Amino acid sequence: MTIKIYNYLTRELEPFKPITPRHVNMYVCGPTVYADSHLGHAKTYVSMDVVVRYFKYRRFKVRYVRNLTDVGHLLSSGEDRISKGARRDQVEPMEVVDRYIKSFHDDMDALGVLRPNISPRATCHVPEIITWTQGLLEKGHAYEVNGNVYFSVESFPEYGKLSHRKLEDLEAGARVEIREEKRNPADFALWKRADPEHIMRWPSPWGEGYPGWHIECSVMSTKYLGETFDIHGGGLENIFPHNECEIAQAEAYHGHQFANYWMLVGSLTVNGVKMSKSLGNFLTIKDALKLYSPEAIRYFILSSHYRGPVDFSSDALQAAQRGINRLHNTVRKLRRRMKNAPPAGTAVLSQVASLDDYQEAFEMAMNDDFNTSKALAALFDFSKEVNRYLDEHEEASGGTLSVMNKIFSDLAGSVMGILPESVDEHVNEQVIDGLVELLAELRQEYRAEKDWSKADAIRSRLEEIGIILEDGPRGTTWHLK
């Protein structure tokens, strides 16, 4: 089955055809590293993470590049975001960059977002950016004024093809304060002259300056992925002007198609309004992780389609936390049973055959433009099936159980990233096992004497330290809260 992708370039659902068979070259616009990331960033990167993971599951060789913007991204005031961070934190600009790159990686690691193959930084590619700027000047796509170099949008007739915008419409919009030195108000900077007080600056043929924001993505994506590559992703709010400018620069420079498929992720909203730093309505990933597990956050994000918006609320996150806990309960129960099952048991074919249906439903959903919501539904159906099976088959073979476990590991674990490495296995597991069993036995004695207050005291004391005892027909079991 081929994977179908909704391509923003054509606005159609298209079968994915890689440039090189079985290979995917993919670029995603990364963050500007001047502050802690919030859940909005998490949505974009978790969504794209699952795309990468699914390609890998389908045995594609993926090269994934996600940049880190560490210069040139200006605020509306005209101040560089990094400079702002430096002033705020009272440190060197590059210290800000290092600090928030680490913070970003920590957050992504915590959320189980796989690291890209390459995380290039704009400041490490200034020579290439200068080369591109020169090239675009030579080809007549750019012009220099007072040490600033602008890309001329009129020189690129296809400008607007991604965001479906026309230059005339933009001018009609005209809420912009026009810089007289631009030939067209929509022209954007490739290189900017550094004012005397500007800290981040590099020598260039046009004097000391720094790169514009858009150029880095064109330069770094094609440097590592080729002049034409398969997939370009990012947040939908960057479709214009950022993504549009990337296309214009790259296609004007190389003379052919930039990215074949554009995948844009819908925004995260709060009470219907986009979560953003400027509005102040954000929850940082670090704070979110104090309240919810990484898997719950991923499940929340993946429970709706990546292209659509998702509205954040603590109710929704709590519902996600409960939902994901239920899935983990099933896996925990399954793995417990595996330990006690006959080790060399073989899978019973009739029992295993129907399990393929769930895997197939999952793949069908994912093949359809990564419909994670539908895929998760298949996973919950599967979970129900496993629970039922476990309840009804006391003597399940190890083989059958491990087939079930494999499906969970592959789909919930490897693809969705919503299954922790171990649902309950720890370094000191044996010690903990022993201790808890000892207490459970003790409590068993009280129960035999029907001394419920003492038995319950043990149970609630254990619950206080995070261990839940559960009495069932086959004896007492326990798990961590």
Added chain:
RNA sequence: GGCGACGUAGCCAAGUGGUAAGGCAGGGCUCUGCAAAAGCCUUAUUCGUCGGUUCGAUUCCGACCGUCGCCUCCA
């Protein structure tokens, strides 16, 4: 003003030209000393409103209402 997206049960959220996945919450039952977990059953005659096309529309078309995004700050 221009371009675009969305509006499905109490909440979140898939989806299809032929009569509504899944999750959370709620109710009932099984199990159970109690609890928890799990299972079974149950919760939208209806998919913003009004028209049109059709044998038939939530799904296609149009209008309207509402919400939101982008139009050089934003993942």
